[in-house]
Amino acid sequence: xxxxxxxxxxxxxxxxxxxxxxxxxxxxxxxxxxxxxHKKLQALTLSESNNEFDDHNQSIHIxxxxxxxxxxxxxxxxEQIYIETPKKLKVVKVRNNEYQLPRAIxxxxxSQWQNLGKLSRARLDLNEGELHTSLLHIDxxxxxxxxxxxxxxxxxxxxxSFEDELGTYVKGDFIWLDKSHTHxxxxxxxxxxxTVSSNALQFTKGLARILNPIGNxxx
Ligand SMILES: [Zn+2]
Numbered sequence: 001x002x003x004x005x006x007x008x009x010x011x012x013x014x015x016x017x018x019x020x021x022x023x024x025x026x027x028x029x030x031x032x033x034x035x036x037x038h039k040k041l042q043a044l045t046l047s048e049s050n051n052e053f054d055d056h057n058q059s060i061h062i063x064x065x066x067x068x069x070x071x072x073x074x075x076x077x078x079e080q081i082y083i084e085t086p087k088k089l090k091v092v093k094v095r096n097n098e099y100q101l102p103r104a105i106x107x108x109x110x111s112q113w114q115n116l117g118k119l120s121r122a123r124l125d126l127n128e129g130e131l132h133t134s135l136l137h138i139d140x141x142x143x144x145x146x147x148x149x150x151x152x153x154x155x156x157x158x159x160x161s162f163e164d165e166l167g168t169y170v171k172g173d174f175i176w177l178d179k180s181h182t183h184x185x186x187x188x189x190x191x192x193x194x195t196v197s198s199n200a201l202q203f204t205k206g207l208a209r210i211l212n213p214i215g216n217x218x219x
Contacts, residue, residue: 002034004173011037015044022126022133022196026156026174028104029194033172092192094120094137099159099192110135116217118142124194132219136193138162143186145214146205151198152178160191 006014006027013019014027031038090106092099094113109125118139126133130151135158138144155175162169164183169175177183182204201215 002030002170002172002174003167004169004175005034005037006030006174006176008040010176011040011044015041015048020126020128020131020196022124022128022131023154025104025108026154026194026196029102029156029158030172030174032102032104034174092122092135094122094135094192095139097137097190097192102158105194108133113137114217116214119144119214119217121217131196131198133194133196134218136195136218138185138187138191138193140188140190141186142190143184144201144218145203145211146182146184147201147203147211147215148182149178149197150200150202152176153198153201154196156194158192158194160187160189162187162191162193 010019010023010027014024017024019027027037027041031041089100089103092101092110095115105124111123111125113120113122119142120137120139122135124133124135153176155169155173155177157169157171157173157175159171161171162185164185166181166183179202195218197219200212200219203211203215
């Protein structure tokens with residue numbers, strides 16, 4: 001069961017369209033799997049559009065003169081028929097696993113996978129400067145050494161599960177960590193994550209010069 005959700009403030013910014021695309025995509029993917037946040041977003045969207053009406057002092061006005069029956073005739077007699085073909089979800093293959101990506105990110109360009117031990121990473125090309133977005137795959141029994149975050153680290157778990165000192169995470173969990181958190185993620189059966197980071201990791205145990213390449217790899 002999903003237990004980690006975006007904060008209310010984040011949902012509000014999402015509805016207003018004020019978040020970077022990378023973070024909005026994570027909220028959309030979470031809401032697809034989380035009925036609770038899905039409902040919250042619907043309510044926020046409704047109140048946001050009501051506010052817009054208030055802002056512009058608009059009201060809905062239907063002129064009496066519209067001839068609805070001829071309008072419907074016009075529409076139904078149209079020769080143009082649009083058939084929307086269902087979009088194929090992009091499948092990614094990594095380390096002998098296949099995953100279907102959620103719609104929110106299936107059209108984003110992705111780099112080749114790079115491997116470092118049990119970690120594999122593919123960059124997602126969103127061009128958001130210091131905000132780096134990636135797909136991170138961890139093989140079974142893999143981990144990331146204990147670290148904290150100079151900026152923030154957003155993880156949306158796309159498949160599988162992982163654990164750290166703070167709990168166990170499942171598909172759909174939305175995990176937002178910053179410099180106040182130190183953790184050592186590890187996975188028993190493997191996982192695929194969508195990650196957005198604003199800075200490199202800072203390792204808290206072991207030799208920085210040995211671990212920093214891992215930090216740069218993940219960021
Ligand atoms: Zn939620």
